[in-house]
Amino acid sequence: LTLAIASVGFAIIQQVINMASSIVATRTGQQVTVELRGQCFDAAQKRSIASHLTSGTADALYRIQTDTQALEWIRLEGALPVLTATLSIIAMTAALLTLNLQLALIALVLGPILVVIGRTTRPALKSTARAAKQQESQALGIIESALSGLQTVKAYNLRSYTLARYRTIAESAVARRIRIAWLDSSLGAAVQVLCAIGLAGALYIGADAAAHGT
DSSP: OHHHHHHHHHHHHHHHHHHHHHHHHHHHHHHHHHHHHHHHHHHHHHSOHHHHHHHOHHHHHHIIIIIHHHHHHIIIIIHHHHHHHHHHHHHHHHHHHHHOHHHHHHHHHHHHHHHHHHHHHHHHHHHHHHHHHHHHHHHHHHHHHHHHTHHHHHHTTOHHHHHHHHHHHHHHHHHHHHHHHHHHHHHHHHHHHHHHHHHHHHHHHHHHHHHTTO
16 A cells, blocks of 8 residues: 555656756746847847848748757757766766776767767758748748739739749759758667667677687
């Protein structure tokens, strides 16, 4: 009975912690987003009129609305997990060095390979993501231009033309997003395969040590 009550109590405490963590994360994320959007909005107002005429107001709107959300994700969902994972790897490697040198060598060999794979994939991901964002901004610009000049569009029967332009650019952006997903999935698959190889090596070394009584 005591164990059952303890299990229920633990489950309740865990759920309360999860709820509190979710609320705090949401509140912090929203505050960060509002602050970043305010800073971007202020920076957009400081830009020259010529700059806005060159890039269009739609680009500024897209940056303020979309890029700030990406920065929020990097701060809350990207930086902390990366830091935690890095510290965990360092601690595990140090522990393995004290327990078994061969197991530690497997980790030390696979680590640089993972870094090389990541650095090799990063340029393609970065360039493709930038191109996708630029095309999404252009697509938004077409919508804004057409709706702000709707009388002209209707007067000269340009609806089909503007729609075709939008679809062409938007579909190109979708293709780039699909490429990003493919690159990201390939990177994840490579990491999983290397981890499986490392696990197989660790199991082999452990089995061999057990067989020889060491």
